[in-house]
Amino acid sequence: MTQATKTGLSRRTLLTGAAAGVAASAFPAPMIWAQNIKDITLRQFGTGVSNLNEVAQKVKEELGFTLEMTALDSDAVTQRAATQPKSFDIADIEYWICKKIWPTGNLQAMDTSKIANYDKIVGIFRSGKLTPESTIAQGTAPHSVGFTSGPGGKDFVAEESGWMTLIPTIYNADTLGIRPDLIGRPIESWTELLNPEFKGKASILDISSIGIMDAAMVCEAMGEIAYGDKGNMTREEIDKTMAIFTEAKKAGQFRAFWKTFDESVNLMASGEVVIQSMWSPAITAVKSRGIPCVYQPLKEGYRSWGGGIGLSANLSGLALDAAYEYINWYLSGWVGGFLMRQGYYSAVPETSKDFMSENEWGYWFEGKPATDTITNPQGQPMAQAGDVRDGGSFHDRMGAVACWNAVMDENQYMVRKWNEFIAA
Amino acid sequence: MDRRRPRSFYPLAAFFALFLLFLYGPTLTIAILSFQGPTGGLTFPMRGVSLHWFHDLFQQQAVGDIWGSFRRSFALGLMVMVTTVVVSVMGGLAFRKRFAGSGVLFYLVVTALVIPSILISLGVGLIFNQTGLDVHWSTSGFGAQLTWTLPFGLLIMFAVFNRFDKSYEEAARDLGASPWQTIAHVVLPIIAPSLIGVALFGFTLSYDEFARTLLTAGSRNTLPLEIYGMTTNVTTPVIFALGTLTTLFSFLVIGVFLTTVWALNRRRARAGSDAGKGMV
Amino acid sequence: MAALLKNRHLTGWLLASPLAAVLAFFLVLPILMIVVVSFWGATEFSIYPAFQFDNYHFLLTSPVTLQVFLNTFKYALVTWALTLGIGFTVAYFLAFHVRSQTWQIALFLLCTIPFWTSNIIRMISWIPFLGRNGLANSTLISWEVIDEPLEWLLFSDFSVILAFVHLYTLFMVVPIFNTMMRIDRSLIEAANDAGATGFQILTNVIIPLCKPGIMIGSIFVVTLVMGDFITVRFMSGSQSANVGRLISNDIALLQYPSAAATAVILLVTVLMVIGTLLRFVDIRKEL
Numbered sequence: 001m002t003q004a005t006k007t008g009l010s011r012r013t014l015l016t017g018a019a020a021g022v023a024a025s026a027f028p029a030p031m032i033w034a035q036n037i038k039d040i041t042l043r044q045f046g047t048g049v050s051n052l053n054e055v056a057q058k059v060k061e062e063l064g065f066t067l068e069m070t071a072l073d074s075d076a077v078t079q080r081a082a083t084q085p086k087s088f089d090i091a092d093i094e095y096w097i098c099k100k101i102w103p104t105g106n107l108q109a110m111d112t113s114k115i116a117n118y119d120k121i122v123g124i125f126r127s128g129k130l131t132p133e134s135t136i137a138q139g140t141a142p143h144s145v146g147f148t149s150g151p152g153g154k155d156f157v158a159e160e161s162g163w164m165t166l167i168p169t170i171y172n173a174d175t176l177g178i179r180p181d182l183i184g185r186p187i188e189s190w191t192e193l194l195n196p197e198f199k200g201k202a203s204i205l206d207i208s209s210i211g212i213m214d215a216a217m218v219c220e221a222m223g224e225i226a227y228g229d230k231g232n233m234t235r236e237e238i239d240k241t242m243a244i245f246t247e248a249k250k251a252g253q254f255r256a257f258w259k260t261f262d263e264s265v266n267l268m269a270s271g272e273v274v275i276q277s278m279w280s281p282a283i284t285a286v287k288s289r290g291i292p293c294v295y296q297p298l299k300e301g302y303r304s305w306g307g308g309i310g311l312s313a314n315l316s317g318l319a320l321d322a323a324y325e326y327i328n329w330y331l332s333g334w335v336g337g338f339l340m341r342q343g344y345y346s347a348v349p350e351t352s353k354d355f356m357s358e359n360e361w362g363y364w365f366e367g368k369p370a371t372d373t374i375t376n377p378q379g380q381p382m383a384q385a386g387d388v389r390d391g392g393s394f395h396d397r398m399g400a401v402a403c404w405n406a407v408m409d410e411n412q413y414m415v416r417k418w419n420e421f422i423a424a
Numbered sequence: 425m426d427r428r429r430p431r432s433f434y435p436l437a438a439f440f441a442l443f444l445l446f447l448y449g450p451t452l453t454i455a456i457l458s459f460q461g462p463t464g465g466l467t468f469p470m471r472g473v474s475l476h477w478f479h480d481l482f483q484q485q486a487v488g489d490i491w492g493s494f495r496r497s498f499a500l501g502l503m504v505m506v507t508t509v510v511v512s513v514m515g516g517l518a519f520r521k522r523f524a525g526s527g528v529l530f531y532l533v534v535t536a537l538v539i540p541s542i543l544i545s546l547g548v549g550l551i552f553n554q555t556g557l558d559v560h561w562s563t564s565g566f567g568a569q570l571t572w573t574l575p576f577g578l579l580i581m582f583a584v585f586n587r588f589d590k591s592y593e594e595a596a597r598d599l600g601a602s603p604w605q606t607i608a609h610v611v612l613p614i615i616a617p618s619l620i621g622v623a624l625f626g627f628t629l630s631y632d633e634f635a636r637t638l639l640t641a642g643s644r645n646t647l648p649l650e651i652y653g654m655t656t657n658v659t660t661p662v663i664f665a666l667g668t669l670t671t672l673f674s675f676l677v678i679g680v681f682l683t684t685v686w687a688l689n690r691r692r693a694r695a696g697s698d699a700g701k702g703m704v
Numbered sequence: 705m706a707a708l709l710k711n712r713h714l715t716g717w718l719l720a721s722p723l724a725a726v727l728a729f730f731l732v733l734p735i736l737m738i739v740v741v742s743f744w745g746a747t748e749f750s751i752y753p754a755f756q757f758d759n760y761h762f763l764l765t766s767p768v769t770l771q772v773f774l775n776t777f778k779y780a781l782v783t784w785a786l787t788l789g790i791g792f793t794v795a796y797f798l799a800f801h802v803r804s805q806t807w808q809i810a811l812f813l814l815c816t817i818p819f820w821t822s823n824i825i826r827m828i829s830w831i832p833f834l835g836r837n838g839l840a841n842s843t844l845i846s847w848e849v850i851d852e853p854l855e856w857l858l859f860s861d862f863s864v865i866l867a868f869v870h871l872y873t874l875f876m877v878v879p880i881f882n883t884m885m886r887i888d889r890s891l892i893e894a895a896n897d898a899g900a901t902g903f904q905i906l907t908n909v910i911i912p913l914c915k916p917g918i919m920i921g922s923i924f925v926v927t928l929v930m931g932d933f934i935t936v937r938f939m940s941g942s943q944s945a946n947v948g949r950l951i952s953n954d955i956a957l958l959q960y961p962s963a964a965a966t967a968v969i970l971l972v973t974v975l976m977v978i979g980t981l982l983r984f985v986d987i988r989k990e991l
Contacts, residue, residue, distance in 0.1 A: 256941025423945035523716025540931025547734020
């Protein structure tokens, strides 16, 4: 609907040709498969976060088939997944979106026995626990909507049933982004977003289901509201939260609201805003321009999110085989390394390790000081030797999640209230 | 009227100059910013000077497909242009005489002109959705844009026919021409230069159309939708480079149209007729 | 056959049929569809046929609706007044103070050229100009006019209206210029000879004769501003709302029925405003 684009790659590579040749000598049957798969085009859509043309190009090189990418914003993604099931083969969506989409039957359950690296997927997406001792955070935790009862199931089941709704691919822990040079003092709590000190220099994102969570983190930290479950608020909790934020808006606290992460980059880089809800790649983008920007860990913890790949119910036969092939390739490490270099986490970190240098792995995953310059996938410097990632290691960050992005029972009410807040 | 300029000329001329500055200022701002160095952002101050972003425009972007959307917009613009010219001329001819229901049809044209674009987008999108048709720029998008270009085309045709000297037609008829011959050999050649105006409107209104195409273009973007996407997705001056290039392209299109008008008028001047002059 | 062709109703409809078909399918049907859907219900991801007044009920009881409609009228009114003032002055200068026809055409074209480039690009190009560290603020600070950057330049009502005026003044200039060029110059000579001052000529001769052009321009500007949703989003930094944004927000969240209900009310409002304006002018005669 908004940003929709496609990449078609038609380059036939030596690699696939060679692979087909090898396969032909060893197994006669897969040869037909390898020949035909080149003609397959899979249409994937999702948010700009992971729908990157580089991935499509790599797929063409390594797997031989064509992946058409369409990047949209979160609302448009939900809309397309729910209403235009014929328009895609692979949906790259977030878990809270999955909670909305799965009951429509537009996606099909995936057989975990066909997923080579299933056993290596981190606990968050299977049992819900990062380590056996972890507690599960509030909100729509990925494992709670990650499994269904069987092929054709439209329900969610709590245990690992062998049938997954989405194959997890990417996730992160979000917090507030700040401009340390323009603030000049330590920031420790979510309450700072509404601190009058930053009047006219704060921003929050205008995607209701995520924005409300950031708002709830702030209100809870202020001690104004004690939530039963931030991921599933009651009408009174929604009303109170929006009242606090509407008051702040009318007092001129916010400079602007943003809808896609790149808008947040522009707001931050131009100095229009000094503290705001922000996503990891946005921080990276600001920093790569040489502007100081910190993804500030806060004492109340992180708001976390996860995304995964779902298969359209219309997929079958060779195209379905190709899709499984794609999923297995996705989890085999290259994409993971590519995403981790932008500050996200891979669902199977250990495979990504092979595709990252020791320095990169240490910096991004283990929270160690960089031993050399850290660059983003485009080669721009992100951090210098000695720098440490904001928030530390994978376990420090993902272990301090206070809440997952969520869809509430009162979602429609919340959306209307959010719209009123934006319009107020 | 070769008197001295009235005193009011000077403040008015100054006002006009300010107006032009206001009109062109932002375009110049982004033209300047599009020449930023490789580390430049979307805002001042400039970080170096280079052609980096124009070069970048021709590389693959992280997301999106600028040139594909440009080709689609260009094709759609041509489709809309041809349809607008044909349908407006027919409509203009029809409206020269009153016919049953012409009043209603006219009010529909006015409604098409004033209805908020997003309503067309929403309505057409809903119809295609509910009937299970796929929205596509060349079907639903095409139709939705016509509701915007046709009223313009028709209004221009009204203006043309309001000034049209009917004695040419009468002369043709007196000489025994059939109604069809009259239109083909007399009316159409006389109004031809204004048709270029209609074509120019048809093309550029379609080429820049955004709101009516938003929900009706389907999964492949037109250029304005792509630009809209880029405003939320792109953080580099590449979008300004694109803006500068599209502005230049618009100039080129206008240039081509104006040259055509000029050439037609010269031919006409040589042929000694001045009917229909000055209506572009 | 010849007799049939002589029937003006038949030939009229034959010639107008493509126009009528396009309008029927892409204007009338969509409007009907919107009206129908405005009574439907919605779940989070789908819509279902129903006949209920929930959407209207929510719309008409929400305190925000009135505020948003008032905001829409405010933008329309202020933009209309500014574009009228600027547009009339510019057209007046071109029509009566520029004497050579070549210059008239050249200057007129100069005004229209920006109109042919992307609206969105013209809109967002204000952002680096007006920002906290933008050209306007840094220039003013370097001239020592102000000490602190002016915050209200961007992401405010000011920037929204500025962008509207920038985008739409031309829609005022063209029709007014068009009617001015058709004013018989001997009328002005006559008024002059009768001893009228320049100002009297302006108010008693030119303005009344320009009324149709002013009306047509007003129709364009008012409908464009009232139906806009994108300028307000960009230039207010998503902080202000007009009716168009209300609709587009609902669309983005798949709440089509509630978007349709808002659309119906917006359409009725716009048609009422235009209907009033049309009472003052016969568009077909005045072109």
